[in-house]
Amino acid sequence: xxxxxxxxxxxxxxxxMTLAVGKDAKAASDSGNNDVEFYGIMHDAAxxxxxxxxxxxxxxxxxxxxxxxxxxxxxxRTTNExxxxxxxTYQTSKGEVFIKRQCMHCNEPACxxxxxxxxxxxxxxxxxxxxxxKCMGCRYCMVSCPFDSPKFEYHSANPKIQKCDMCYExxxxxxxxxxxxxxxxxxxxxxxxxxxxxxxxxxxxxxxxLYVDHVYGEREAGGTGWLYLSPVPFEELGMKTTxxxxxxxxxxxxxxxxxxxxxxxxxxxxLGLHQSTKNNHLxxxxxxx
Amino acid sequence: MNSNVQIATDxxxxxxxxxxxxxxxxxxxxxxxxxxISIPIMLLGLGLIVxxxxxxxxxxxxxxxxxxxxxxxxxxxxxxxxxxxGAYVLTFMVYILNMRKYHSIVRVTxxxxxxxxxxxxxxxxxxxxxxxxxxxxxxxxxxxxxxxxFLVAWHFLLYMIAELIEFSPAxxxxxxxxxxQKILSGMTIAAVIFGITLSxxxxxxxxxxxxxxxxxxxxxxxxxxIPIMFFVSSIFAGLSMVIFExxxxxxxxxxxxxxxxxxxxxGIILGLSKICAGAMFAYFFLxxxxxxxxxxxxxxxxxxxxxxxxxxxxxxxxPMILFFVSYRTNNLTMIKVAAVVTMLGVILNRxxxxxxxxxxxxxxxxxxxxxxxxxxxxxxxxxxxxxxxxINRMPVLRxxxxxxxxxx
Ligand code: SF4
Ligand code: SF4
Numbered sequence: 001x002x003x004x005x006x007x008x009x010x011x012x013x014x015x016x017m018t019l020a021v022g023k024d025a026k027a028a029s030d031s032g033n034n035d036v037e038f039y040g041i042m043h044d045a046a047x048x049x050x051x052x053x054x055x056x057x058x059x060x061x062x063x064x065x066x067x068x069x070x071x072x073x074x075x076x077r078t079t080n081e082x083x084x085x086x087x088x089t090y091q092t093s094k095g096e097v098f099i100k101r102q103c104m105h106c107n108e109p110a111c112x113x114x115x116x117x118x119x120x121x122x123x124x125x126x127x128x129x130x131x132x133x134k135c136m137g138c139r140y141c142m143v144s145c146p147f148d149s150p151k152f153e154y155h156s157a158n159p160k161i162q163k164c165d166m167c168y169e170x171x172x173x174x175x176x177x178x179x180x181x182x183x184x185x186x187x188x189x190x191x192x193x194x195x196x197x198x199x200x201x202x203x204x205x206x207x208x209x210l211y212v213d214h215v216y217g218e219r220e221a222g223g224t225g226w227l228y229l230s231p232v233p234f235e236e237l238g239m240k241t242t243x244x245x246x247x248x249x250x251x252x253x254x255x256x257x258x259x260x261x262x263x264x265x266x267x268x269x270x271l272g273l274h275q276s277t278k279n280n281h282l283x284x285x286x287x288x289x
Numbered sequence: 290m291n292s293n294v295q296i297a298t299d300x301x302x303x304x305x306x307x308x309x310x311x312x313x314x315x316x317x318x319x320x321x322x323x324x325x326i327s328i329p330i331m332l333l334g335l336g337l338i339v340x341x342x343x344x345x346x347x348x349x350x351x352x353x354x355x356x357x358x359x360x361x362x363x364x365x366x367x368x369x370x371x372x373x374x375g376a377y378v379l380t381f382m383v384y385i386l387n388m389r390k391y392h393s394i395v396r397v398t399x400x401x402x403x404x405x406x407x408x409x410x411x412x413x414x415x416x417x418x419x420x421x422x423x424x425x426x427x428x429x430x431x432x433x434x435x436x437x438x439f440l441v442a443w444h445f446l447l448y449m450i451a452e453l454i455e456f457s458p459a460x461x462x463x464x465x466x467x468x469x470q471k472i473l474s475g476m477t478i479a480a481v482i483f484g485i486t487l488s489x490x491x492x493x494x495x496x497x498x499x500x501x502x503x504x505x506x507x508x509x510x511x512x513x514x515i516p517i518m519f520f521v522s523s524i525f526a527g528l529s530m531v532i533f534e535x536x537x538x539x540x541x542x543x544x545x546x547x548x549x550x551x552x553x554x555x556g557i558i559l560g561l562s563k564i565c566a567g568a569m570f571a572y573f574f575l576x577x578x579x580x581x582x583x584x585x586x587x588x589x590x591x592x593x594x595x596x597x598x599x600x601x602x603x604x605x606x607x608p609m610i611l612f613f614v615s616y617r618t619n620n621l622t623m624i625k626v627a628a629v630v631t632m633l634g635v636i637l638n639r640x641x642x643x644x645x646x647x648x649x650x651x652x653x654x655x656x657x658x659x660x661x662x663x664x665x666x667x668x669x670x671x672x673x674x675x676x677x678x679x680i681n682r683m684p685v686l687r688x689x690x691x692x693x694x695x696x697x
Binding site for chain 2: 078080081110112113114115116117118132133134135136137138139140141142144146148151152153154155156157158159240241243244248249251252254255256259262263266267270271273274277278279
């Protein structure tokens with residue numbers, strides 16, 4: 001049986017594209033434009049000393065409670081509704097390594113594709129931001145994000161979605177993000193994503209043996225705004241390495257493209273069927289199987 | 290206003306308002322076992338809902354940063370909508386294929402579907418953290434057109450309207466509005482065609498919601514064919530519900546059903562069981578294809594693998610055979626058993642995708658709190674109350690008043 005992978009949807013999709021009023025199809029591929037210059041941040045785990053200064057700067061910049069001192073916290077944490085970023089400590093084959101975690105600011109964010117109000121939004125500069133005036137709190141962004149970045153205030157009557165916004169307000173006034181601006185060890189570098197990737201590969205080549213040859217975020221989830229360099233394989237740092245190397249929103253495109261064609265074909269089909277069976281009941285009454 | 294006058298005069302001079310008020314009063318005995326159980330639960334549920342809006346979702350649910358969607362989405366919305374699928378399947382059979390045999394149960398099924406959407410989409414509102422923004426995607430100040438959820442939400446809304454139109458002749462007959470009845474009946478076919486199209490899309494759309502969740506759902510339940518799986522399974526989920534609900538209604542509302550329709554019931558149930566068996570066969574075959582295609586052999590020998598086998602064999606294959614055999618042997622009891630097993634299977638399947646198989650490898654599991662359960666029960670009971678209220682008043686199970694042109 002010719003049930004070829006994707007072909008079913010593809011076929012519908014092709015019809016759909018030609019029938020689409022234009023808007024639907026375009027909106028879905030909006031963010032897939034690789035020509036846009038996104039900004040991003042690179043975290044070099046070989047340089048990070050685990051001082052957690054960025055956690056404090058981040059909390060300060062976003063009006064969140066001050067992080068707890070290192071002796072009161074476990075070595076590995078996840079971000080939550082009161083902290084947009086955490087620096088985790090891992091014992092690895094090359095000794096203690098620190099890694100900073102936060103929303104990755106994907107090039108094609110699953111969260112923004114999921115959001116039915118466009119509250120989650122990929123800005124032209126690169127940060128993925130959240131708009132409380134639009135969000136209805138459905139949490140589909142949390143379900144969809146491959147990195148589990150968005151967090152929800154479960155104990156509030158007016159709950160917000162919390163996650164790193166790459167200090168979008170600061171970027172707009174020309175200032176770099178608070179964490180990258182303040183890092184005393186130059187472990188964080190803010191700049192154009194394209195330049196950061198070049199710089200990352202340069203560091204790998206110029207320091208043989210220091211890094212694994214993998215820039216995390218260059219291709220993960222179709223490319224992310226945050227990029228990582230590390231002295232050890234990323235599995236050892238609790239990073240998901242089984243993620244798709246292509247965009248997550250692309251997974252729903254086939255379905256969405258087939259919608260317009262279904263809207264044209266199904267009613268036409270139903271109407272035809274209705275006409276052709278109009279007199280059927282006459283014989284069915286007697287047959288009644 | 291014009292139609293109002295029309296309605297009023299149609300009712301033999303009796304004011305429409307007086308009529309409505311008299312109809313609001315309960316009919317029949319009040320202290321039935323159902324009332325005694327359902328009223329406290331509904332009141333408790335109401336109290337919990339107040340707490341939920343006052344203190345936040347975390348105050349009564351076990352949802353967490355890792356599990357953002359729990360029972361209310363997984364059961365109330367995703368499973369509830371699958372069970373409401375009977376309405377589009379039956380309208381398809383009766384109005385599109387002109388299978389008149391099933392005409393007598395169309396109204397009750399549409400009513401059931403309509404109420405299910407109202408209440409289960411209503412449950413969605415309870416789950417929204419910022420429900421006051423729910424109008425945003427509707428009034429168009431922010432259209433997330435690339436979102437599957439956007440599509441599903443719109444289709445819910447439009448489908449409710451389509452079902453309301455399909456059901457509206459019954460309301461008109463109840464009110465004695467002859468001219469309105471005629472106009473509304475004339476709209477049925479259009480509403481049906483629109484409604485079936487919407488159903489195809491949002492039944493599969495509920496599955497498509499999970500397409501992006503590739504890494505978090507157990508691979509035995511994730512495939513790019515989830516939308517098709519959800520669609521096909523909604524056919525037998527809906528019809529099993531029709532069989533189940535029908536056999537209860539025939540006992541509870543015995544007096545309302547005409548002699549002729551009582552007799553026809555057997556043929557209807559047999560016919561439906563044949564369709565169920567067919568749809569389940571297609572579904573099982575699809576699942577098998579996806580399983581082989583995905584080369585999932587290695588996954589079978591694990592607890593989740595056994596769980597999957599149980600679902601496929603115990604809750605798809607078994608009821609399919611039951612439907613088939615009982616259709617052959619005219620065994621109505623066995624059909625009812627098969628319908629119940631099928632329904633359990635659909636619940637299991639939807640929960641496996643949305644809750645049980647979601648982050649299946651996480652150390653801490655999500656188990657709904659008793660409060661989430663009570664709210665869910667309260668929603669279901671309220672729906673049944675409204676259902677009963679309508680059945681006791683409008684010509685849903687009983688025949689239309691004699692002035693209705695029965696040729697239609
Ligand atoms: S990491 Fe998650 S929240 Fe951040 S942009 Fe990507 S999908 Fe959105
Ligand atoms: S919770 Fe808010 S931001 Fe997230 S998908 Fe829903 S509406 Fe969008």
